[in-house]
Amino acid sequence: MKIKLIIILSILIGIQNFSFLQESKIESLEFDIHRVYPPLSITSEMLSEAKTIIDINPYYKSDWIAEYISVSLITIQNGKTILSSSQNDTLSQKQKDQIYAADTASEIKMKVSYIPKNNLKDNESRLIDFSFIIDAEQEAYFPKGTEELRTYISNNAIKYIPDTLIRGYALAAIKFSIDKDGSVVDPFVFESSGDKKIDDLLKEVICNMSDWNPAQHNNGTKVRQDFVLTIGNNESCVMN
Numbered sequence: 265m266k267i268k269l270i271i272i273l274s275i276l277i278g279i280q281n282f283s284f285l286q287e288s289k290i291e292s293l294e295f296d297i298h299r300v301y302p303p304l305s306i307t308s309e310m311l312s313e314a315k316t317i318i319d320i321n322p323y324y325k326s327d328w329i330a331e332y333i334s335v336s337l338i339t340i341q342n343g344k345t346i347l348s349s350s351q352n353d354t355l356s357q358k359q360k361d362q363i364y365a366a367d368t369a370s371e372i373k374m375k376v377s378y379i380p381k382n383n384l385k386d387n388e389s390r391l392i393d394f395s396f397i398i399d400a401e402q403e404a405y406f407p408k409g410t411e412e413l414r415t416y417i418s419n420n421a422i423k424y425i426p427d428t429l430i431r432g433y434a435l436a437a438i439k440f441s442i443d444k445d446g447s448v449v450d451p452f453v454f455e456s457s458g459d460k461k462i463d464d465l466l467k468e469v470i471c472n473m474s475d476w477n478p479a480q481h482n483n484g485t486k487v488r489q490d491f492v493l494t495i496g497n498n499e500s501c502v503m504n
Contacts, residue, residue, distance in 0.1 A: 293495065295422055297413070299403065300439065300490035304396040308482075311363060311398065317353040317374065321394055326353055330381040333389055338373040339366035363398070368485040371395045400479040404442040404489045407477050417493070421469040425462055425495065434458070435496035438466045444486040446475040454492060466493065 306320055317335070318324045335350045337359050348362055353376070366372055376392040406413045436457035443449045451470045453463045470493060479489040 293422060293425065293427070295414075295417060295493065295495040297417075297491055297493050300492050301399075302397055304394060305399045306396060307399050308364075308401065311360060314355055314360070316355060317376070319355070320374075320396060324353075324392070324394075328380055328392075329353075329376075329378045330387075331379040333377040333379065335377075336373075336375040337362060338375070339363060340370040341365050341367060343367070366398075368481050368483060369397060369400075369487045371397060398481075400487050400489070401482045402480040404446070404476050404479040404491075406473075408474070413473075416473070417469060420472075421466055422495065424465060425457070426459075429457055429459055429462065435494055436463070436466065437495075438463075438470055438493045439490065440470050440493070441488055441490050442476045442478055443488050444478050446478045448473050448476070449488075457495065466495070 304321060304323075306314075310319070314320050316326075318326060332352045335353060337348050337350075339346045339362055341362075346362060346366075348359060350356060350359065363372055373393065373395045377389055378392070379387055380390050435455055437453075437455035438451055439454040440451040441449050448470060451467050453467065456463055457466070478486045480486050
């Protein structure tokens with residue numbers, strides 16, 4: 265009789281522990297808002313310390329190049345296109361000044377014409393071109409604070425997501441932008457939760473957020489920035 269009682273108690277404790285783990289899983293559903301960076305951007309501080317192209321573009325492959333033909337820098341200044349050229353990947357102070365003088369938040373382009381490093385008999389010239397922007401010194405932020413924002417999302421969306429919906433390495437993602445006036449614009453489902461009603465709820469919660477403080481450069485120019493709300497496993501490949 266004692267043995268049966270011990271077995272029954274063990275089963276009941278196991279069930280309670282399983283129930284606790286399930287509740288903990290539901291409560292610990294991960295979510296966060298992340299900044300979505302442009303394909304290539306640098307800070308003013310990075311530019312001030314930059315000496316070569318690779319300091320601006322870490323993906324630039326200088327070891328591909330046997331000989332430079334020209335390096336062109338193209339910027340927009342007061343609405344007009346400014347073009348200058350140099351003979352190698354070293355950034356002169358004149359080029360830096362040209363970048364600093366570019367219209368705030370405008371796209372800056374570099375075109376590198378070169379002879380590739382290879383053993384081909386007919387070694388024709390190639391072109392590497394890329395664009396970048398100078399990131400705003402002040403990133404957009406929610407004025408009521410991160411904790412207030414998390415509470416709002418949790419109370420209005422996360423608690424309504426079934427614990428069976430986003431599991432394992434699954435990840436739901438809603439992208440949106442904070443416009444120059446701080447308003448939330450262009451929300452869309454980047455990665456579905458698997459349930460259209462939940463997707464619509466997440467979009468609605470994003471749309472109904474109160475205004476943010478917009479991103480701003482030191483000169484006072486406000487710019488748009490992109491963000492994403494993710495729900496689920498942050499180790500998912502979707503995070504890239």
